[in-house]
Amino acid sequence: MIRCNVAVTGLNAADDPAPGIAVIRSIRDSGQWEGKIIGLAYDALDTGIYDDSLADEVYLIPYPFDSVGLLERLKQISRKTKIDVLMPLLDMELLNLPGLVPWLEELGINSLLPTMSRVRLQLKLNLAEFCLKSDIRYPKQIAINSPTMIAITIKTLGLPVVVKGIIHGAHLASTVEEASAHFNAIQKRWGLPVILQEYIEGEEYNTDCLTDRNGEIVGAVSMRKLGITDRGKAWSGVTVKDEGLLKLSEDILHKVNWVGPVELEFVKQRRSDSYYLLEINPRFGTWIFLTAHAGQNLPLAAIRVAMGEKLGRLPPYQAGVMFVRHSRDVICPVDCLASLTMSGELALNEIKKGVKEPCLT
Amino acid sequence: MLTVSKNIYVNDNGFVFNFYTGLTYGLNQTGTFILKRLQERAPVPEIARGLEDAYGIGRKTVASDVDEFLQQLASLNLISRDGVLPNDSV
Numbered sequence: 001m002i003r004c005n006v007a008v009t010g011l012n013a014a015d016d017p018a019p020g021i022a023v024i025r026s027i028r029d030s031g032q033w034e035g036k037i038i039g040l041a042y043d044a045l046d047t048g049i050y051d052d053s054l055a056d057e058v059y060l061i062p063y064p065f066d067s068v069g070l071l072e073r074l075k076q077i078s079r080k081t082k083i084d085v086l087m088p089l090l091d092m093e094l095l096n097l098p099g100l101v102p103w104l105e106e107l108g109i110n111s112l113l114p115t116m117s118r119v120r121l122q123l124k125l126n127l128a129e130f131c132l133k134s135d136i137r138y139p140k141q142i143a144i145n146s147p148t149m150i151a152i153t154i155k156t157l158g159l160p161v162v163v164k165g166i167i168h169g170a171h172l173a174s175t176v177e178e179a180s181a182h183f184n185a186i187q188k189r190w191g192l193p194v195i196l197q198e199y200i201e202g203e204e205y206n207t208d209c210l211t212d213r214n215g216e217i218v219g220a221v222s223m224r225k226l227g228i229t230d231r232g233k234a235w236s237g238v239t240v241k242d243e244g245l246l247k248l249s250e251d252i253l254h255k256v257n258w259v260g261p262v263e264l265e266f267v268k269q270r271r272s273d274s275y276y277l278l279e280i281n282p283r284f285g286t287w288i289f290l291t292a293h294a295g296q297n298l299p300l301a302a303i304r305v306a307m308g309e310k311l312g313r314l315p316p317y318q319a320g321v322m323f324v325r326h327s328r329d330v331i332c333p334v335d336c337l338a339s340l341t342m343s344g345e346l347a348l349n350e351i352k353k354g355v356k357e358p359c360l361t
Numbered sequence: 362m363l364t365v366s367k368n369i370y371v372n373d374n375g376f377v378f379n380f381y382t383g384l385t386y387g388l389n390q391t392g393t394f395i396l397k398r399l400q401e402r403a404p405v406p407e408i409a410r411g412l413e414d415a416y417g418i419g420r421k422t423v424a425s426d427v428d429e430f431l432q433q434l435a436s437l438n439l440i441s442r443d444g445v446l447p448n449d450s451v
Contacts, residue, residue: 203384224383240383241368268382319380320370 002300004307005082007038007109010089010283011048011055013327016231019089019286021048024055026292026299033300038081044340050332052348057081060344064088064096071103080345083109085306087261087299091168094119094282112213112260112306114282121256122280124166124195134255137276139200143193150179153196162197165190170232172199202270204228204278205240207249208263208285210298212305215257217250219296219314223287226322234287234325239294241319248275256280261302287323294321362444363431365399369439373397379439386437391416395430399440405431 006027010018024037039048039055042063049058059077062069077083086109088097097104098113121130124141131138139162142153154161154176163182164170167190173179183194209220222245227236249264263285265278284299291298295317304311332348339346368381375388377396388396391412398408409423416423434440438447 203382205383226383238378238383240380242381320378 001032001034002304002307002309003034004084004303005036005038006303007040007077007083007086008055008089009040009042009061009087009093011039011041011058012043012046013048013286015229016233017286017325019284019288021051021054022286022289023087023089023284023299024048025053025289026297027303028053029289029292030297030300032297033303035084036081038077038083040077041340044337047330049340049346050330050336050348052332052352056347056349058340058346058348060340064093067096067100070096071100071107074104074107074109078107078109083107085109085303086111087302087306088113089283091282095167110306110308112302114259114262118256118258119282122282124164124279125193127277127280130256131277134252136252136255137274139198139276139278141195141197143195144183145193147180147183150183150196151176154179157196157198160199162199164195164197166193166195170197172232200267200269200276200278202268202276204234205242205245205266205268205275206234206237206263206285206287207245207266208261208288208291208298209249209253209258210261210301210305211253211258212311213259215254215259217253217313218301218305218311219291219298219317220246220249221291221294221296221298221317222246222249223290227324234285236322236324237287237290238322239290239317239319241317245275252277252280261298287325290321290323291317293323294318362442363399363405364441364444364446365396366439366441366446368446371396371400377439379437382438384437386439392430395427396434396439 008020008023010020012018013021027033036056039058040061041049041058048054061073064070098116104111125143128138128141144153160172160174161179162170163173163179165186169186169190171182173182186194204225205222207220207222210218212218222240223237224240225234225237229235261284263281266275267278268275296314301311335351336346336348368379370378375393377386395408409427412423413420435442
C-alpha cells in the first residue's frame with residue numbers, strides 16, 4: 001500500500017481524449033493506494049472534472065508556458081492540499097515542466113519526468129533524424145511552412161498522406177485539397193511548420209512503457225488498435241504479446257535514454273511485416289487503464305517510482321485483454337461550474353452533498 | 362511436421378484470436394472442426410475421415426478442401442507445415 005496525494009492533468013475526455021481519467025482509474029482500481037486525487041484542469045469544462053468517481057478536488061491552473069504563474073498556482077494549491085506526486089499527461093506540458101523540477105521539489109512535489117533534451121528529441125521534427133541515425137524504421141516526412149508546398153511535397157510522398165502538427169494532431173488526406181484543409185486547421189491550432197508524412201499501410205500498435213530514473217524498463221504493454229476514430233485515436237484495442245515489438249520498444253527507449261511514462265506508436269507495414277515507429281508520446285496513452293487490468297498497472301508503478309521506491313521489472317502481462325471506450329453523460333449541479341469559474345477550485349462530492357436538485361422546479 | 366501456433370485461441374463458434382498479432386478471424390463450422398482437431402494434435406488423415414463421415418463427402422474432395430484450408434492457415438502463420446512458426450512464444 002502506498003499513501004500519497006497525486007495531482008493529475010489531462011482530465012478532458014471529449015473527442016480527442018487525454019489520459020488523465022484512465023490514469024486516475026488505474027490508481028483507484030489498484031487497491032494498493034490511499035490518498036487524494038487532485039485534478040488539475042485548464043478549462044472549467046474539462047469533462048473528467050464532473051465525474052465524482054475521479055478527482056477528490058479539482059483546481060484550475062494556468063497553461064504551463066506561464067512557468068511563473070503555474071508555480072505560483074501550485075504553491076497556492078499546496079497550501080490547501082499537499083501534493084506528493086505530479087503526473088503531467090499532456091504533450092504540451094512536457095515541453096516546460098521538466099525545467100521546473102527544482103522548483104517543484106521545493107514545494108515537496110515529486111515527479112518522474114524525462115530531461116528537456118529527451119523531450120525535444122521526441123518532437124516530431126527531431127524524431128525522423130533520430131530514427132535515421134539510430135536505424136529505426138520511420139516514415140519519410142517533410143516539414144512545410146506554406147500550403148503552396150503541399151502539392152510538390154505530395155509528389156514526393158505520394159497519396160494518401162498524413163498531415164501532422166508539430167506538437168499534436170494527425171489527419172489522413174487522400175487528395176491535395178484535403179491535405180490543404182488539414183494544413184490550415186493544424187496551422188491554426190499548433191502553428192508552423194506542418195509535417196507531411198508518408199502513409200504506411202498496415203495494422204497500428206502502441207506500446208505504453210514506464211522507465212525508472214536510470215532509464216531501466218519497469219513495465220511495457222503492447223496493444224493492437226481494433227477501432228480507430230477519424231482522428232486516429234484508438235477506441236478499442238487488445239493486448240498482444242509480440243516479443244519482437246516489445247524488444248523494439250525497449251531498444252528505442254534505451255537509445256533515447258527515456259525516464260518516466262511514455263507511449264510508442266507503431267504501424268506494422270502490411271507489405272513487409274516490419275514495424276515503423278510513428279510517434280513517441282512523452283506520457284501514458286489514453287488506453288493506459290487497459291495495462292492495469294492486463295497485469296501491469298503502469299500508473300501505480302509510476303507513482304511508486306516518483307515517490308522514491310526502487311521497483312524491479314513488473315511481472316508479465318496477459319495478452320488478449322480488450323478495452324472498448326464509450327462515453328456517457330454525467331449529471332451534476334450547476335454550482336460545480338460556478339465554483340470552478342468563480343474560485344478556480346471544486347470539491348465535487350462536497351457540493352453534491354449540499355445540493356439536492358441542480359435545477360429550478 | 363504440422364504444428365499449430367501456441368499463440369492462438371479458438372472458441373467453439375469459430376472465433377480465432379492471435380495473441381501475437383492481435384488479429385482476429387472467423388471460421389465456419391468445418392474450419393473450426395479442423396483447427397480444433399489440429400490443436401488436439403489429431404493427424405490430418407484422421408481429421409479428413411471425420412469430415413467424410415460427418416458430411417458424406419468423397420475422400421478426394423475432402424482431401425483437396427482440407428489441403429486448401431491448411432494452406433490458408435499456414436499463410437496466416439496459424440499453423441506451420443515445417444514445424445517452424447515465427448515468435449511462437451506465448
